[in-house]
Amino acid sequence: MVTGRGRYTSDHHFDGQVAGHFVRADRAHAKIVRIDIDEAKRLPGVLDVVVGSDLAATGWKGAPAMAFFKGVGGSSVRVPFRTGLAQGRVRFVGEPVALVVAETENIAQDAAELIAIEYEDLPIYVEPGDALASGAVPLHEDYSDNLAFDYEYGDRKSTEPGFAEAAHVVRVTLHAQRISGNPMEPKSCTALYSASDDSYEVCIPTQGAGDIKNSLAAITGMPPEKFKIRSMDVGGGFGVRNEVYPEFLAVMLAAKRTGKPVKWLGTRSETLSGDHHGRGADLMGELALDAKGRFLALRVEWLVNLGAFSSNAGPLINTVAAPTSSAVSLYDIRAVHGRHRLVFTNTTPTTAYRGAGRPNVAYLWERLIEDAAEVMGIDPVKLRRRNLLRKNAFPFKTPTGSSYDSADPARLLDTALQAADWDGFKARRKAAQKNGKLRGLGLALFLEPSGGMGKEQVEIRVASSGKLELYSQAGPSGQGHETVFPVLVADVLGIPDDRVELRYNEPTAPKLVGVGTFGSRSLICHGAALQAAAKEIVEKGKKLAATELEVAPTDVTFDKGVYRVTGTDLTISMKVLIEKRWGEAAHPLDTNIMFDIASAFPSGAHIAEVEIDPDTGSSAIVNYIAADDCGNIVNHKLVEGQLHGGLMQGIGQVIGEHIAYDNESGQLLSGTFMDYFMPKAHNLTPVTLIDCGVPSPFNPLGAKGAGEAGATGSVPALANAYLNALKMAGVKKLEMPYTPARVWRAIQDAKAANGAA
Structure with a gap:
């Protein structure tokens, strides 16, 4: 990075590359009566103008959302269909409506100004309370109202005795304002389509190439291997770079229609208006305490501004990801109930942003305690200390089902x-x-969740140079994976860490199961998986060492990079085994493992x-x-x-x-x-x-x-x-x-x- 060798989206250039420029909605809620693109298409140098109906004609599905969990009455998260470009209606200022493709960026911008759009304005709802009010016009025709999801956790009945018996009840209402992730690198995309094998190459800033492949496969119906994702360096992730944005789909379609690589580089204003935002919730909490200040019961309500659509992570981080899993924080409280209502509004969708719901949980808890201390006349430090979980209480099963x-x-x-x-x-x-x-x-x-359940697959290969190449789904966006992961593996194998290299987000990388870099999970999940793979290499090496030293594998021990025959001075190093030419297509130390991961x-x-x-x-x-x-x-x-x-x-x-x-x-x-x-x-x-x-x-x-x-x-x-x-x-x-x-x-x-x- 310091020497200027970083490679971001704008650094990818391809022969015959052309430029894309988006026309965006200048109003928050309106029907699209007419789009006139004829004059724009006649401008010399314009290659194509893509609109919402073009994307709809592909048969592609809408961008997915993590919505595997159930809400009140067994309800599911509403995930409205969202194409790459608005069709029929615009729902927030900055929503992409058309994509102009031209020989240069300047021509594309000039053509964009020639596109005439006729709108019929509709009622606008910026605040979730207004969007839920009686008589509010639904933002999406498929639904009767603007409630995207109604979610409960804990047990309301269990809280009733605590509030009934409480000597004190404190209530707090707070607003966690909407904020922008604002990565240094604006959202951008370069897409190439190969007609010969019906595949795409997509250059984007992302926190998880594997996640993007799977999402694109779900949207298009094509196999994941039809997508090559290039994302070497990422100018900031923060949660907002972990999903398929609608612009990506429009650029991909434009590349297919024109037969040329199409590059779109977003501006800062497009990032502020179009990148999914963070936070954006009204928080209410009630805490019941006895006469000595012991916490008896907690009730929580969130009213979440989800924006105009369900983003990939927006529903998850405002329900099960943080509020449910860390509901009791570091306090010994056994009765908890939460209800979170997620609402569609005429604003940019919201998603995970650094902390992803955790700051809201901590903010509400700590304001409740401060108010309780004032009401009871107790020093706030003493009140916290009186209710802290003890070290010997861990592992701790919470009333909302988490295991700390x-x-x-x-x-x-x-x-x-x-x-x-x-x-x-x-x-x-x-x-x-x-x-x-x-x-x-x-x-x-x-206290906050990190890591995650599921499986992580990694692969370690011996390169022709004699170096070890680590393959993982964890591409860095500033965390330093390329420093930490090689050290983890090198320490196990007893070799210099400069002989180990992390490879990530490469089109030629092996197909691996797992997810990207988010949720404070990299070391717990990817790091632990790579360490386990290195230990398997040590076991494989024992057999190779035994063959080389002409002894049984049970006679061989390993320590600090050296295999030794017990009771003798016969040795062979891991370095020698790695660098030896074994005459096989694959090196016998090559290792691919599937690793069960955990949360912390x-x-x-x-x-x-x-x-x-x-x-x-x-x-x-x-x-x-x-x-x-x-x-x-x-x-x-x-x-x-x-x-x-x-x-x-x-x-x-x-x-x-x-x-x-x-x-x-x-x-x-x-x-x-x-x-x-x-x-x-x-x-x-x-x-x-x-x-x-x-x-x-x-x-x-x-x-x-x-x-x-x-x-x-x-x-x-x-x-x-x-x-x-x-x-x-x-x-x-x-x-x-x-x-x-x-x-x-x-x-x-x-x-x-x-x-x-």
Whole structure:
């Protein structure tokens, strides 16, 4: 990367390549009465104009969604048909309507301006509550209303005694605003079609080439091997790069129709409006406590803005993926009920974004605890400590069906408190007051799922060069797989790690079962599978070594890269066995295995300290402590990088990021970086990261995820810190993001209210 040898979508060039440019909906909800493309097609240099009816004529199915689970009454997630281009109706601003293909990008843009579209406007619903209101027009003709899914977990009846007997019940309502993943590399696609074998080659930024192949196969009805996916380097994944976007289908069809490679490079505005967004939910929680502050029961409701369509991951991450699996967080509570309603609106669809539902769970929990502490007059640290799960309670079966593998909540809490000098905060707050500043301290505990169930297949081959080539479905998007995975294998085999190379997302790679890189799963799943394959190579090597040394395999031992005949000085190295020419088509050490994978539950205690200038509303994070249990860590530097990245994205959500729509028109109000805030280096104070790992017993590496902990912990910790500071100015409630304007207005409103009182 540093030397400029990175290879992204725009770096793929093919002979005869032409350019694509999309015409997008300029309104949020309307019938398409007429599309006139004749003038555009007559422009010299224009090769084709593709519209929705062209895609519908292919017989391709709509983009799939992960919707294998059931909801209330056995209901299923509604997955409306979605072609690559709008047909009959547009449902959000920025939805692709037509694709112009021309000899150059400039000609394609000029032709796009010649396309005339006549619309008939329909009612617009930006907020899920409005879309569910009586009389609301359904966004999709196949359904009678805009409720995409109604999902329950836990047991409502089990919570009734707790609330009936409770000495205190606290209720919290919160809004987790919609935000953009904003990868550095805008969404793009280059597609080639081969008529000779009816196959496609597709260059895109993706977090999982295997996932994309399977999705394209499901959409087109063609076998997965008909698709070659090129995705060497990815300029940011964050969850939004793990599905088939409609633009990809349109570009593929254009390549088939023109017989030429078609390249489309998205713009930043297209990324902000068309990339699936993250978060976007109204959260409500009720917590019942006894007179001593023991947690008795929890009830949760989410109203989720799913956008105009069901994205691939949107339904999953707002139901079973995070809310159900981590429902009790790190607290000992045995009665839980949750109900989540997912709603179609005239906005861009939402999907997984770093944390993928986990920050919402932690945010709601930690705000409930802060409110409970205030209502009961209990120190919030003592209240948490009183209800923490004990280390010896793990593995822990939750009332929602999850099995938490391991954790040490008390150690996390104590470590973070000591590192943050929690007891010295009063003096720091007093000093800040003398300087006219509001200082706040916020604590958050969390637990989140990582990994996943299923199987992972990997292959290790000996190349003609004598190097080992590792094949896996895990292509990196900044995690450092190409560093970690070779080291894991080299350590088992006792060879230098520069003799091992990770190969991924290559069209010629072997066909493997498994999924891509998401959900903090890489080391748990792909890493453990590669380690297991390396151990199998050691066993294969014993037989080869025994043959070479003319002894029985039972007489051979292996240690640090060397096979030795027990009780003798006869040896042969793994390196020699790898580099030996065996005269066979395949090297006898080549190994392909299928590996059963497991989930794990990382956890953490984060503490944030902030300072606010009440005269301007501006603020700064003055201290941040993150004590995290990521299980066993293979490479600390890479884990620290993952934590820092997650922290920055959590900070962005808390202090400024916000995808905003006009409620009346559905127009996007934050469609460029002139209007959409992105966190910068100065927003992050030096962070203290503390490893409090407890190895997971559920996988052979003892690993847990690390990629999303920063975002999951920082959102509630920072929210608590900001609200703790604003309490000094009389502000009782304020929703994210805590921009200077919002903070200043809240302080002024509190002054006015106190004056009126």
